[in-house]
Amino acid sequence: METLINLLIVVLLLVLPLKFAAKFIGARNTGFFSCLFALIVSALFQYGFNQLFPGLDKTYGLIVTIPVAALAYMLVLGTTFLKGILIAIVQGILMALLTALVASLMAGI
Numbered sequence: 001m002e003t004l005i006n007l008l009i010v011v012l013l014l015v016l017p018l019k020f021a022a023k024f025i026g027a028r029n030t031g032f033f034s035c036l037f038a039l040i041v042s043a044l045f046q047y048g049f050n051q052l053f054p055g056l057d058k059t060y061g062l063i064v065t066i067p068v069a070a071l072a073y074m075l076v077l078g079t080t081f082l083k084g085i086l087i088a089i090v091q092g093i094l095m096a097l098l099t100a101l102v103a104s105l106m107a108g109i
Helices: 002-025 032-052 056-060 062-077 081-107
Strands: none
Touching: 002 032, 002 062, 002 081, 032 062, 056 062, 062 081
16 A cells, blocks of 8 residues: 555656646646656657667756657647747756655655
8 A cells, every 4th residue: 555655646746747837838738647648758758769879868968858858748748849848847846846845744854
């Protein structure tokens, strides 16, 4: 049961920032499952890009990650590429803040 709760927390920490960012930026598809599918597609694109160009992700990090994620968000969430880049940036900021909040709550700070 604890594993299921931890999995649910991880999924919520990943999907909710994307959902809020997509709604804030003005994407067409902002449902929970659309955002979950966008994250899965983004992870697959990242994996494929890393297989095509090994070592590039380690060297350039965010410069590579944000456009590849924006491409996935553009295709799944129904937005433009520039809005996809903004969604990726806002999602990263929100995910970092939400993760810090949950970690501090779990630590009892």
